[in-house]
Amino acid sequence: MLHLTADDRSLLDGAQGAATAMAMRILVGTAEMLGADKLIDIASVHVDGCLYHGDSGTLFAEKLVNAGGQVRVPTTLNVGALDLVHGDRVKVTPARYDMIRRMMAAYQKLGCQPSWTCAPYQAGHRPAQGQDVAWGESNAIAFCNSVLGARTDRYGDFLDICAALTGRAPHTGFHKPENRRARIVVDASGLPAALTAEDSFYPVLGTWLGATCGATVAAIDGLPGPISEDRLKAVGAAGASAGAVGLFHIVGVTPEAPSLAAALAGHAPEQTIRLTPAMLRQARDRLSTGATVAGQPIDAVAIGSPHLSEAEFDALRDLLRGRQVAVPFYACTGRHAMTAIERSGTRVVLDAAGIIVIADTCVVVTPIMKPGGGLLMTNSGKFAHYAPGTVGYDVVYGSMADCVESAVAGRLAREESLWR
Amino acid sequence: MAVIQARAVITGTGAGRVLRLAQALSFWGDVDPYTGKLTNPRQTWHGTSIAGRVLVLPELRGSSSGSAVMLELLAGGHAPAALVLGRIDAIIGLGILVAREMGWPTIPLLELPVDRHERLVDGAEASVSVEGAITV
Numbered sequence: 001m002l003h004l005t006a007d008d009r010s011l012l013d014g015a016q017g018a019a020t021a022m023a024m025r026i027l028v029g030t031a032e033m034l035g036a037d038k039l040i041d042i043a044s045v046h047v048d049g050c051l052y053h054g055d056s057g058t059l060f061a062e063k064l065v066n067a068g069g070q071v072r073v074p075t076t077l078n079v080g081a082l083d084l085v086h087g088d089r090v091k092v093t094p095a096r097y098d099m100i101r102r103m104m105a106a107y108q109k110l111g112c113q114p115s116w117t118c119a120p121y122q123a124g125h126r127p128a129q130g131q132d133v134a135w136g137e138s139n140a141i142a143f144c145n146s147v148l149g150a151r152t153d154r155y156g157d158f159l160d161i162c163a164a165l166t167g168r169a170p171h172t173g174f175h176k177p178e179n180r181r182a183r184i185v186v187d188a189s190g191l192p193a194a195l196t197a198e199d200s201f202y203p204v205l206g207t208w209l210g211a212t213c214g215a216t217v218a219a220i221d222g223l224p225g226p227i228s229e230d231r232l233k234a235v236g237a238a239g240a241s242a243g244a245v246g247l248f249h250i251v252g253v254t255p256e257a258p259s260l261a262a263a264l265a266g267h268a269p270e271q272t273i274r275l276t277p278a279m280l281r282q283a284r285d286r287l288s289t290g291a292t293v294a295g296q297p298i299d300a301v302a303i304g305s306p307h308l309s310e311a312e313f314d315a316l317r318d319l320l321r322g323r324q325v326a327v328p329f330y331a332c333t334g335r336h337a338m339t340a341i342e343r344s345g346t347r348v349v350l351d352a353a354g355i356i357v358i359a360d361t362c363v364v365v366t367p368i369m370k371p372g373g374g375l376l377m378t379n380s381g382k383f384a385h386y387a388p389g390t391v392g393y394d395v396v397y398g399s400m401a402d403c404v405e406s407a408v409a410g411r412l413a414r415e416e417s418l419w420r
Numbered sequence: 421m422a423v424i425q426a427r428a429v430i431t432g433t434g435a436g437r438v439l440r441l442a443q444a445l446s447f448w449g450d451v452d453p454y455t456g457k458l459t460n461p462r463q464t465w466h467g468t469s470i471a472g473r474v475l476v477l478p479e480l481r482g483s484s485s486g487s488a489v490m491l492e493l494l495a496g497g498h499a500p501a502a503l504v505l506g507r508i509d510a511i512i513g514l515g516i517l518v519a520r521e522m523g524w525p526t527i528p529l530l531e532l533p534v535d536r537h538e539r540l541v542d543g544a545e546a547s548v549s550v551e552g553a554i555t556v
Contacts, residue, residue, distance in 0.1 A: 030513065055492075
């Protein structure tokens with residue numbers, strides 16, 4: 001039974017205007033469906049509903065604007081369906097372009113920050129450990145819960161903006177401490193150090209985690225730390241696309257797992273899985289839908305899901321070593337990192353190498369790549385999962401170094417020795 | 421004729437032929453928001469349209485953008501006539517609540533345990549009452 005406070009009721013009654021009342025009705029209806037006992041205050045919101053899936057979403061956002069809606073807590077925006085920096089990147093009809101543009105404008109009018117990134121946590125939006133927030137976008141949810149230790153559940157599109165307009169969210173799921181403890185222990189201590197030292201290990205780990213544990217919270221034990229945030233974001237993004245991972249712990253690394261006992265909150269694990277290289281090999285193979293024959297031609301490379309950080313751009317620059325790519329090479333990011341690489345001079349180097357920098361959006365959510373399909377290479381577990389369905393390309397997964405070498409040659413080149 | 425009582429999570433009325441799917445479905449990725457067609461080639465019912473059907477499913481899975489797809493289906497007139505789920509899904513329900521706020525047609529959302537789906541035979545004419553009774 002949902003209990004509403006006097007403040008909640010006054011919002012419902014329109015004390016803060018028609019838009020807030022509408023948001024509150026949607027919030028209350030959803031909280032009832034979720035079986036929540038109450039609504040709670042939230043400190044910030046990350047809105048995923050600003051990605052265009054049809055005109056209806058634009059009309060919804062504009063209705064909130066016309067009713068005078070303004071967010072009550074700091075709110076960032078996920079990717080939109082346009083690259084507002086490079087106007088000619090996205091190929092849609094003028095009518096659709098207009099509806100997407102209107103949608104993005106409406107969310108800004110509601111007071112959301114035009115961050116346009118799926119990595120808001122690297123663009124300055126970093127709630128404190130233990131803080132309740134309402135975040136959308138699966139990779140951002142996983143990062144927020146796991147790496148920041150802030151608390152968000154997994155809500156549907158539109159609930160995010162309703163939470164922002166009211167400052168409230170249903171008290172369910174990962175907001176409750178008892179749902180945050182690990183139920184499964186993953187013993188990774190038997191993995192070779194050479195494997196866990198590689199960037200390309202982490203999306204594979206996430207893919208295995210998503211496919212094996214799904215929404216059940218796991219604690220991964222025995223991985224050498226520290227682990228960079230870029231690697232942790234890769235685990236969460238792959239996990240949240242291969243399965244419904246919303247929270248994971250890495251013992252000695254993530255904030256709610258200073259020890260295995262802490263991650264389990266004193267309980268015995270329901271299951272313990274000893275992770276082997278063979279299991280990871282299988283997960284890695286699952287990330288490729290295309291033939292993985294060395295030397296076969298590739299048609300494109302896409303990286304940056306989640307959006308690339310400045311450090312990842314620097315790594316790309318160093319791997320290129322002044323060489324030119326022979327196939328379209330898309331690098332997706334937000335303005336936070338784009339501004340940084342423009343300032344540092346890295347952008348000029350990447351442009352000269354033929355890298356196509358995409359800002360504000362990414363290649364799997366909106367038409368950017370040449371239609372007709374082909375073979376796409378990526379170092380992103382999330383791109384590998386979604387690209388076959390959304391852009392119609394077969395994919396091959398490899399490390400960033402594999403992607404660069406393949407793009408320079410125009411042919412698939414992967415370092416296989418680690419995975420044998 | 422049989423009457424099966426389900427729990428009405430979002431009330432409304434609707435009638436159409438039953439489309440019963442044995443597998444879970446993700447509205448984002450498996451359903452074309454502009455036509456209602458099932459687009460995932462891995463689904464048995466690939467190519468079938470859910471528009472106007474009494475859609476019966478064990479459960480929904482996948483993306484949190486399911487609510488956006490549901491809203492677009494309702495706005496464009498390609499939604500099912502009613503949705504009967506073995507386990508309730510707040511994300512899809514959210515799409516229906518938003519449609520109601522927009523003044524667009526909505527559909528009933530019902531919860532009915534999977535072990536009682538058997539009588540909802542695929543292709544049979546069915547209607548849903550405000551109280552959540554399904555007549556087949």
